[in-house]
Every structure is written in C-alpha cells, then in structure tokens.
Amino acid sequence: MxxxxxxxxxxxxxxxxxxxxxxxxxxxxxxxxxxxxxxxxxxxxxxxxxxxxxxxxxxxxxxxxxxxxxxxLRYRDQDHYLNQLLALVTAQISFEKAVSILQQLVDNEVLSTHEAQLLATMLTDDAFAVTDQVATDTLRANLLSALLNGLRYQRF
Known part of the structure; x- marks a missing residue:
C-alpha cells in the first residue's frame, strides 16, 4: 500500500x-x-x-x-450499455470524465487497457492544440460519441 x-x-x-x-x-x-x-x-x-x-x-x-x-450496474447487452454511456456524454466533456468512461469500457471488457490508454492520449487537451477550452471539450465529446457509436459495429 x-x-x-x-x-x-x-x-x-x-x-x-x-x-x-x-x-x-x-x-x-x-x-x-x-x-x-x-x-x-x-x-x-x-x-x-x-x-x-x-x-x-x-x-x-x-x-x-x-x-x-x-x-x-450490469447491462442487459452491449447496445444498452453503450447507450447508457452515450447518455453521459454531453455537448462538452472534460478529460477526466472522458477517461472515466474509457475506464468503464475497460472494466466491462469492451476495450483493452492498451486501447483505452491510446484513446486517452488522443483525448488530452494538448492533442487538440486549441486554446479555447469550450472548443476542446466539444471536440472531445464529439470524438467520444463517435467512438461509442462506432463500437456498435464491426467495420474491419
């Protein structure tokens, strides 16, 4: 400890x-x-x-x-689970809240720890190189929403 x-x-x-x-x-x-x-x-x-x-x-x-x-919480199926997470993503989302959602995806074995770490790196304020925090939080929310929606379908 x-x-x-x-x-x-x-x-x-x-x-x-x-x-x-x-x-x-x-x-x-x-x-x-x-x-x-x-x-x-x-x-x-x-x-x-x-x-x-x-x-x-x-x-x-x-x-x-x-x-x-x-x-x-336990979810009936992955679609229901992803809908619940999507409901948490507002028009803007802080990095801390985004990481919290990524951790949920790891905990429920939707993403690996490595995948979540890569995504978290892409969702940092520095990655956006935008000085306006509202714009940064909006971009982050859009990307996280796209990720959650994309997890519904297998494209590759």
Missing part, C-alpha cells in the same frame, strides 16, 4: 466487497472509524469513485439508521 492515499485504500476496500456482491450497504461512520478518517472522506470517495460514469448506482439514507447503498 506504499504510495496509496486513504481514498485509494477505501476505494479498493469497497471494490473488493463489490467483487463478491453486486450491491453493498455500508454505514459511513463505521467505515470512517475502520479507516481512522472523517466521514466526509467516505463521501468524497463515493462521490468521485463510484459515480454513474464509473458504472455504479449510489443511494443514501441519512440519519441514525442511515446507510449508503452502492450497486455495480
């Missing part, structure tokens, strides 16, 4: 549990106590590492008997 921060450790712990069960229910305070951190750290991990873009559904109930339920 050398070089890992507490967020990485908490994420790995939760994903390990999710590997065994499709859905987990946790108590924020008890997880925070287990990792000797503040409960807001658990919120941060869940918000940044378990979003719909990463393929998770998160529900929470506040209060004394409160819980956080995390469910790894």
């Amino acid at each position: 050398v070089g890992q921060n507490i967020s990485d450790i908490i994420e790995a712990y939760l994903k390990e549990i999710l590997a065994a069960d499709r859905q987990i229910e946790i108590n924020r305070a008890s997880i925070a106590a287990q990792f000797n951190c503040v409960p807001s750290q658990i919120n941060y991990v869940i918000k940044t590492r378990f979003s719909s873009q990463q393929g998770y559904l998160v529900e929470s109930k506040r209060g004394g008997g409160g819980y956080i339920r995390i469910e790894k």
